[in-house]
Amino acid sequence: MKGAPLASLRPPTSLYLTSGPPSGGRGRCCCCAGRASRTAQVRQQTAAVSLLGACPGGAWLLVELRAGRRSQRRVCSTAETADILFLVDESWSIGESNFQLIKEFVYTIIRTFENVVVGKAGVRLSVVLYGDKPRVSIDLTDYITIEEVLVAVRDLLYRGGNAKTGNALSFLADTMVSAGTLREDAAKVVVLITGGKSSDPVDEPAETLKNRGVTVFAVGIRNADRNELRKIASDPIEEHMLYAKDFGQLGILSRKVSRRLCFTASEPPQPAKQMANVEKIVGPRDLTISEQSYSSLRLSWTPATGKVTSYRILLDSLSAAGQVSAEDQRQVVLDANKSSALVTDLKPNTKYFFTVMAVYSDVLGEPATIKGRTTSIPTVTHFRVVEEGLFSLKVAWTPPLGKLEGYKVYLPTNRPGSTSEKILARDGLLSCP
Structure with a gap:
């Protein structure tokens, strides 16, 4: 039987080595692919092999080939302490079939960490999916073995939505980094995977994330905006921004991402950027209610810091069960020099939920909230x-x-x-x- 070139074998292909390889490093293999039995020449270092048994011609060894080529999976063995988060776009622009390819991409990368310690003493892995809103599908503390994480990746479900990448980056900066979820002594890495342009701004949230010591890889596929990816990726851009023309190329791209991610996860944590002394915006605070009557309540608060342009009071009436009534919502706007307001035209014996916010030139401050109740109608x-x-x-x-x-x-x-x-x-x- 003549030898068949490796490119002619269909994946996955099982090869049975019927004689030990000579000194030249090659062995003769019998290939069972479908009904046909063919032979091929493979190199000694093709892949890890398993001993099947003995035969007159020598030991039988099982070799697996993918796509008719040598398969040698890379593993990362140098990462020690790292928090790695995969931020995955699941918007309508991805589609469910391509989402499966992204899952395989993430699975392949995570599998390269199978030789390192996983958990609080080593590498922790998380997957956050996002469309209109981000959702933590795999938390950093959910699993303590790589096998558990890989099973969870296989079970990820697609939901769709609009690609709000900026909102997803802000979510990581606020709820994962600022909240102390990530460890101070660990390398902090985010791998963004997106297939389209974000429907909201990404510049500021991406910069905030990087300023807090997080290394960001931006992986774009097909319709991803390359200029947007450059804004998101850490420096040097050419090392942290990667692009695939189609979802079918993710398999090739995974090797490059895995290698760079392993290197980053093996380094000491990046220090957070020292920010200039900027006045911290606080307030309004110490919100209280006084002068209660059947038709009015007075709100008072300690003024907010910073250059306040105005204050905004939002009020909602509450039902007996404590639910907000959509039919009775109001807004009151006050000058920046005010720290008290008499809210009138309220209903007797009704519970209200008040929110006071400072308004700045381009943003709303943190809200202060309080509940209060008007009195019953008084008698003469x-x-x-x-x-x-x-x-x-x-x-x-x-x-x-x-x-x-x-x-x-x-x-x-x-x-x-x-x-x-x-x-x-x-x-x-x-x-x-």
């Missing part, structure tokens, strides 16, 4: 008869504090047990005939 006091006539009575009373629209007076009628109503202006007098 000192209700009395001040003048008696033959056919009439004049009554008077002391009005309650607060803004009044008027009074409702109930008068007896000639029918026993029944009354009639009269509405009076707030300064009116009533004569009862």
Whole structure:
């Protein structure tokens, strides 16, 4: 039987080595691919092999080939302490079939860490998927073996959405880095994988992430915006930005990413960039409620720091179950020099949720919130008869504090047990005939 070139073998292909390789480093193999039995020449260093048994011609060894070529999987053995996060685009521009190829890409890269310690004493791995909103599908602390992580990658589900890469980067900066989720003594790495242009700005959140000591790899596929990838990737750009013309090329790209990622994960952590002394924006704070009445509440707070241009008060009424009522939402805008406001035209005996925010030239400050309840409608006091006539009575009373629209007076009628109503202006007098 004549020898067949390796390129003619279909993956995966099992080769059975029937004789030990001579000194030249080559061995003769019998290939079982489908129904046909063919032979091929393979090099001694083709792949790791497993002993199957003995035969007259020598030991039988099993060799696996992929795509008819030699397969030698790279592994990373130098990484010691690292937090690695894969930020994966799952938007509509990716599609479910291409999402499966991205999962295989991530799986291949993660598998290269099979020879290092995984968990709190070594390398921790996370996958965050994002469309309109980011979601942590694999957290850094979820698994302690590489096998568990790989199974979880296989189980990732596609949801779709719009590619809001800027929002996803901000999520990592705020909830993973600033919140202390990443370890101080670990190399911190983010691998962004996207197949399109972001629907929101990426410049500022990417810069924030890098300033906090995170090394960012930007992997773009097909319709990804290369200028956008350059803004996201760490310096030097040529080392941290990678691009594939099509999803089918991710297999080739994985080797390059794995090698560079291993190198970065093996280095000491990057220091956070020292920021210039900028006044920290705080407040408003110490929000309190006073001067409670049936129709108004006064809010007071300690002013916010920084160049405040105005304050914005948002108020929502709450149901008995504590739910926000969409039909009763209001907004009040105040000058920057105010630190107190009387909120009027409220409903009696109603619970409200107040939010006070400082407004700056280009951003809203952190909100301060509080709940408060208006009082019940007060009753009049000192209700009395001040003048008696033959056919009439004049009554008077002391009005309650607060803004009044008027009074409702109930008068007896000639029918026993029944009354009639009269509405009076707030300064009116009533004569009862």
